Amino acid sequence: MNFDLHRVYAVARKEVMHILRDPFTLALALGLPVMLVAFFGYAMDFEVRDIKLAVSDRDNGPAARRLKEIFTASGYFRLVEPGPVGPVEMLDSNRVSAALFIAPDFSKKIKGGGFAEAQFVLDGSDNSKAAAIIGYLPGIQRAAQLRLAGRAHGNQSSSGADPEPSKLSLSAADPDPVELLLSEADRDPAKLLSSGADRVSVETRLLYNPELNSRWFIVPGLAAIIIGLLAILLTALTVAREWENGSMELLLSTPVRPLEIIAGKLAPYGALVLAGVCFVYLVSRLVFGVPFAGSHLLYLAACLLFVTAALSQGLLISVLTRQQQVAMQFSMISGLLPSMLLSGFIFPVESMPGFFQYLTMLLPPRWFMAAARGITLKGADLGELAVPFLALGFLSAVMLALAIKNFKTDLE
Amino acid sequence: MNAFAALEVKGLSIKFGDFTAVDDISFSVNRGEIFGFLGANGAGKTTTIRMLCGLLLPTSGSALVGGLDFGDGGKGIKRIVGYMSQKFTLYNDLTVGENLDFAAGLRKLEPAYAKKRRKELFELTAFNKPLSSKVSSLPGGLKQELALAVAMLHDPEIVFLDEPTSGVSPESRARFWALIRRITGLGKTVLVTTHYMDEAEQCGRIALMSAGRLIALDSPEELKRAAFPGPMAELDFKGVEARAFLSGLEKAAGLLELSPHGMRWHAAFSDRASLEAALSALPPFASAVFIKPSLEDVFIRLVEGTER
Numbered sequence: 001m002n003f004d005l006h007r008v009y010a011v012a013r014k015e016v017m018h019i020l021r022d023p024f025t026l027a028l029a030l031g032l033p034v035m036l037v038a039f040f041g042y043a044m045d046f047e048v049r050d051i052k053l054a055v056s057d058r059d060n061g062p063a064a065r066r067l068k069e070i071f072t073a074s075g076y077f078r079l080v081e082p083g084p085v086g087p088v089e090m091l092d093s094n095r096v097s098a099a100l101f102i103a104p105d106f107s108k109k110i111k112g113g114g115f116a117e118a119q120f121v122l123d124g125s126d127n128s129k130a131a132a133i134i135g136y137l138p139g140i141q142r143a144a145q146l147r148l149a150g151r152a153h154g155n156q157s158s159s160g161a162d163p164e165p166s167k168l169s170l171s172a173a174d175p176d177p178v179e180l181l182l183s184e185a186d187r188d189p190a191k192l193l194s195s196g197a198d199r200v201s202v203e204t205r206l207l208y209n210p211e212l213n214s215r216w217f218i219v220p221g222l223a224a225i226i227i228g229l230l231a232i233l234l235t236a237l238t239v240a241r242e243w244e245n246g247s248m249e250l251l252l253s254t255p256v257r258p259l260e261i262i263a264g265k266l267a268p269y270g271a272l273v274l275a276g277v278c279f280v281y282l283v284s285r286l287v288f289g290v291p292f293a294g295s296h297l298l299y300l301a302a303c304l305l306f307v308t309a310a311l312s313q314g315l316l317i318s319v320l321t322r323q324q325q326v327a328m329q330f331s332m333i334s335g336l337l338p339s340m341l342l343s344g345f346i347f348p349v350e351s352m353p354g355f356f357q358y359l360t361m362l363l364p365p366r367w368f369m370a371a372a373r374g375i376t377l378k379g380a381d382l383g384e385l386a387v388p389f390l391a392l393g394f395l396s397a398v399m400l401a402l403a404i405k406n407f408k409t410d411l412e
Numbered sequence: 413m414n415a416f417a418a419l420e421v422k423g424l425s426i427k428f429g430d431f432t433a434v435d436d437i438s439f440s441v442n443r444g445e446i447f448g449f450l451g452a453n454g455a456g457k458t459t460t461i462r463m464l465c466g467l468l469l470p471t472s473g474s475a476l477v478g479g480l481d482f483g484d485g486g487k488g489i490k491r492i493v494g495y496m497s498q499k500f501t502l503y504n505d506l507t508v509g510e511n512l513d514f515a516a517g518l519r520k521l522e523p524a525y526a527k528k529r530r531k532e533l534f535e536l537t538a539f540n541k542p543l544s545s546k547v548s549s550l551p552g553g554l555k556q557e558l559a560l561a562v563a564m565l566h567d568p569e570i571v572f573l574d575e576p577t578s579g580v581s582p583e584s585r586a587r588f589w590a591l592i593r594r595i596t597g598l599g600k601t602v603l604v605t606t607h608y609m610d611e612a613e614q615c616g617r618i619a620l621m622s623a624g625r626l627i628a629l630d631s632p633e634e635l636k637r638a639a640f641p642g643p644m645a646e647l648d649f650k651g652v653e654a655r656a657f658l659s660g661l662e663k664a665a666g667l668l669e670l671s672p673h674g675m676r677w678h679a680a681f682s683d684r685a686s687l688e689a690a691l692s693a694l695p696p697f698a699s700a701v702f703i704k705p706s707l708e709d710v711f712i713r714l715v716e717g718t719e720r
Binding site (some may be wrong): 004006007009010011013014017018021022245246247249250251252253254255256 | 465466467487490491495497498499500501502503505506510514515516517518519520562563
């Protein structure tokens with residue numbers, strides 16, 4: 001079979017002219033990456049900040065003041081002075097998201113080296129927000145341990161040299177009706193040492209993204225959305241348009257072969273989509289400071305595999321629908337939704353119900369997402385990413401074969 | 413094979429599943445001929461043309477198009493014929509020049525040769541719009557002429573035109589047919605489908621198709637003579653009810669065909685004597701004049717004949 005590059009070039013050049021003449025395609029191809037980056041990079045921040053915290057300070061001592069300072073100094077909390085109503089009523093009426101109760105003898109206990117307690121009550125009606133806030137508590141706890149308990153004895157370290165270090169407990173609780181106590185005291189190595197019972201302590205260290213910066217997590221995944229949506233949609237539209245106009249007849253009445261039409265039509269869109277990926281890459285590195293730990297070559301390979309799968313999917317849609325309108329709807333549903341929801345872009349695959357976990361295995365975006373995050377954040381090599389790469393390669397090959405076969409039989 | 417034949421078709425059939433779209437048709441077309449296909453929608457005209465262009469492969473039968481057969485899946489045929497399909501197939505968002513360049517690229521024509529052909533075709537078609545004008549801005553007739561130029565850019569010996577004048581103005585249709593005659597004047601062979609009777613009259617020979625079969629093939633004059641050997645009269649009842657007379661006329665001796673044409677009726681007889689006998693009882697308000705049968709009469713007579 002002779003594959004003629006001249007004819008591929010003729011088709012590709014014509015396609016580029018279509019792109020340049022069509023404001024919709026251009027706007028979509030250029031605007032979507034910009035919009036996605038702006039949306040996911042800026043507007044959609046998974047970190048919860050500016051949490052309104054009502055404080056009921058019945059101690060009013062120096063240690064209580066410092067504890068409040070620690071909360072505000074974390075950058076996450078803003079203190080709201082309780083008015084005529086109490087903190088619980090403020091939680092009920094949604095005026096604050098959390099409340100801190102400091103017992104009357106807080107400062108005295110700290111000074112005396114006793115077990116000082118403050119209760120942290122959290123509005124649990126918004127799951128993700130509550131989970132994020134709970135995530136901040138260990139840091140606050142550590143700071144409080146260091147600054148309050150340490151200072152009370154004139155010693156910044158809690159190395160265990162002090163025979164009786166003071167203990168501080170912060171407990172977080174849902175307001176009503178069951179109290180969930182998240183005692184962080186057990187993590188205090190000083191306490192464990194002093195009790196002498198158990199010397200095992202669990203310390204958490206976050207690798208790859210130590211600050212759990214959500215942009216580091218989200219922005220590399222945007223490449224999947226751009227490829228998954230743009231490649232599928234643009235391809236589906238361009239081939240469907242050729243059917244709809246009847247100009248496919250003109251193409252077919254010449255000696256041009258189906259494979260040459262496919263290659264010529266897909267190449268410009270592949271390039272356009274890769275340009276979008278480059279844009280996201282540059283923005284994520286230069287604007288958001290996302291690290292790139294792995295091999296660029298490997299990343300490019302993953303992109304190319306996923307682009308192939310997406311272009312093939314678009315081609316398949318256009319062959320099956322033959323109408324731009326229908327092709328557009330199909331592309332949105334089969335391209336955007338899996339990339340957004342089932343790829344692990346936002347929602348972890350591991351936390352999906354079993355059926356969906358198996359379903360995601362059939363979806364190229366899931367494997368691309370795994371590969372892209374592995375390469376950018378962890379610096380994983382091909383050996384470590386063998387499964388995602390094999391899956392991506394396999395699915396791309398199947399998609400391409402299916403699309404070409406359908407396209408060819410359709411012409412005959 | 414006839415040395416002068418551009419096309420030689422023998423027992424060509426194509427089936428789509430159980431449906432036989434084209435059923436065992438045979439004919440040959442001479443070089444330089446305008447060969448018309450006449451038939452209703454769905455009669456198999458377009459399918460026949462698409463097969464002869466190499467776009468569809470026949471289920472059975474054979475064809476030689478410019479001396480080539482379907483042995484290579486129609487690839488060779490595609491190279492030597494020009495095809496202009498029923499739907500307007502140029503790209504509206506591209507310019508005249510870009511459409512022509514694209515066709516040249518698909519057929520791998522040398523740029524210099526493509527330019528020369530473009531000039532020749534613009535002269536032939538009297539196309540005078542600049543290359544940079546967008547196709548979407550052209551009037552319908554000019555679009556058709558440009559589509560023809562694109563189909564003929566590679567200088568094919570045989571040109572297939574599938575309803576080339578559908579949807580254009582009567583003046584543009586006349587212009588386009590003058591163009592077809594100029595093309596055959598250059599020694600090219602043109603196969604054209606139409607359902608306009610006046611266009612069919614301009615063909616050298618007409619293949620009449622119905623339900624996938626070729627029911628008649630001859631020049632317009634011969635078709636008329638064969639279908640109507642005797643005289644034909646056009647009856648005008650001036651809007652007056654004449655059902656009783658017409659039902660009597662239907663049983664008249666020597667009647668070949670009685671068909672309504674708008675408000676009037678065409679009555680064809682095998683000979684002059686039977687016509688005069690049948691029309692002697694014409695109601696006083698009615699009138700009858702001798703007319704020449706049109707291709708439409710032939711079409712009605714032949715198609716109804718096959719359906720009876």
